[in-house]
Amino acid sequence: EIFDETLIPEGDGLKILAVWTSLESQMIRLISQPATEIKQPPQQLIYKAPFLPQKTAATPHAEDVHRYHLETIKDGTEQFDRIESTVSHLYRRPHPILDYQSYGQAFLAKLREEKEVESGSRILEVGGGMGSISTDIMAELKKEGTPIEYTIYDLSPSLIRSQQKMHRQKGVQACHILGNGEFLALKDESIDIALSNEVIADFNTPEVKTSEVQDYLFDHEIPMTKEFFNPYKDEDAQEYVRVNLGAFQLLKELMRVLKPGGLAVVTEFGYQDRLPFRASHLDHAEYSIQFSQMISVAAALGFNLYLTDAFDFLGFRSDVNLITAFSYQAAFRIMESLGVYLPNMAYTPEMLEDELGSYYNGFRGLQFVGVNKDPFKVVKFLVCQKPDSIPQDQA
Structure with a gap:
């Protein structure tokens, strides 16, 4: 409907959305269901920009791996x-x-x-x-x-x-x-x-x-x-x-x-x-x-x-739900703003609750998904x- 109303070709529109929703840009955030079906919006936005450090050639010794180490x-x-x-x-x-x-x-x-x-x-x-x-x-x-x-x-x-x-x-x-x-x-x-x-x-x-x-x-x-x-x-x-x-x-x-x-x-x-x-x-x-x-x-x-x-x-088992990278980065930045360091791990809901304690109940919208085998399969x-x-x- 958006593409029809704006007269933007669908292919070009998808490319634009990919940039706008990327971690680097974070200009918009897509919701998981139609807005008319959401009874209550999240009490706390789960993202804060910027998520990821910028990786640039300015990093010392980026090409000389020996000196880098x-x-x-x-x-x-x-x-x-x-x-x-x-x-x-x-x-x-x-x-x-x-x-x-x-x-x-x-x-x-x-x-x-x-x-x-x-x-x-x-x-x-x-x-x-x-x-x-x-x-x-x-x-x-x-x-x-x-x-x-x-x-x-x-x-x-x-x-x-x-x-x-x-x-x-x-x-x-x-x-x-x-x-x-x-x-x-x-x-x-x-x-x-x-x-x-x-x-x-x-x-x-x-x-x-x-x-x-x-x-x-x-x-x-x-x-x-x-x-x-x-x-x-x-x-x-x-x-x-x-x-x-x-x-x-x-x-x-x-x-x-x-x-x-x-x-x-x-x-x-x-x-x-x-x-x-x-x-x-x-x-x-x-x-x-x-x-x-x-x-x-x-x-x-x-x-x-x-x-x-x-x-x-x-x-590795395939019947476990793990936090998405987007949700982890969001939780990390929020906890960082509170002066708490959240280690980088593949959290299950139970593991994250154990790690965050009482803070955990303050979050809304964190996503945990089933195991995607691809990241494990690419490591030979x-x-x-x-x-x-x-x-x-x-x-």
């Missing part, structure tokens, strides 16, 4: 609550969607289905975030009396401090190494289990002329199967492509440092049918992972492997096991 990141909580909220961060507390496990606890349970965590095992985490996964894994193993050595390789001094703070609070301890996870200063065959969770999008992803990719990877001693080049066979193939070189180098390093029979699980957002592209919502350069090429490199290195995703690997889990050593008499 070394110098720009100041605090783990701020980084993952306000700038880059990963799936693991949103589910860092025990949650009904994971049968009341945290992400880290669920990760450990699934690791154990792949490989036994024995007393004295050495576990490596490449990129430790703010420390929630390592804390939960070490705390669980400590509680059951399984001593292990846990090492975290991280490029950010600030994130290491956040990890250490969280570890102290839970009475656990890890060895921290400040360094680039693409090149591990670790001995050969020294690690039993390795994990890298939602990290490798930050790794080196150079732009290479498509016709020169094979020579480029050969110069960097990256092996691959012939299937590696399938994504370039499209008639509309680009002249230049991004190559997940850093992620390939990590796979190569993991094959070196894992003990025979060792396990590695590498997770990140990406696709099997799309070439690497830059994430547009962050304040620094991150690139998606081309997982068919990751499989090619891992297979050429000699790993036994399979590819799955966060939803299937960790066993590459599960790699290093073969056992070949007996000397068979070599």
Whole structure:
């Protein structure tokens, strides 16, 4: 009716509405039902502008990811609550969607289905975030009396401090190494289990002329199967492509440092049918992972492997209602105006009520919706096991 009355073509009108209702503009807000059917308007508007910090190229070291991690990141909580909220961060507390496990606890349970965590095992985490996964894994193993050595390789001094703070609070301890996870200063065959969770999008992803990719990877001693080049066979193939070189180098390093029979699980957002592209919502350069090429490199290195995703690997449930991103941001800004910090999590109504206490009853219009599998499905889990050593008499 609006388009008919204004003589605006429907396609153009929908584009205009998309801009006007966006989080960045917030010029208008659509209601969920006809105005004539609404008995009482919300007592408190659930939005305050601006919701999201502006992401611009002015961010220090936005293109130089190494310097960004070394110098720009100041605090783990701020980084993952306000700038880059990963799936693991949103589910860092025990949650009904994971049968009341945290992400880290669920990760450990699934690791154990792949490989036994024995007393004295050495576990490596490449990129430790703010420390929630390592804390939960070490705390669980400590509680059951399984001593292990846990090492975290991280490029950010600030994130290491956040990890250490969280570890102290839970009475656990890890060895921290400040360094680039693409090149591990670790001995050969020294690690039993390795994990890298939602990290490798930050790794080196150079732009290479498509016709020169094979020579480029050969110069960097990256092996691959012939299937590696399938994504370039499209008639509309680009002249230049991004190559997940850093992620390939990590796979190569993991094959070196894992003990025979060792396990590695590498997770990140990406696709099997799309070439690497830059994430547009962050304040620094991150690139998606081309997982068919990751499989090619891992297979050429000699790993036994399979590819799955966060939803299937960790066993996320689909019968839980979660707060929408719009409603969380609204609640965050309102609580901020009251001097209360609302952590960024995937709240259920019950979790949000527990978090807000008496404030919760003052809200109207918050939306909780059923689980959308897509955000979980786009986070891939590459599960790699290093073969056992070949007996000397068979070599």
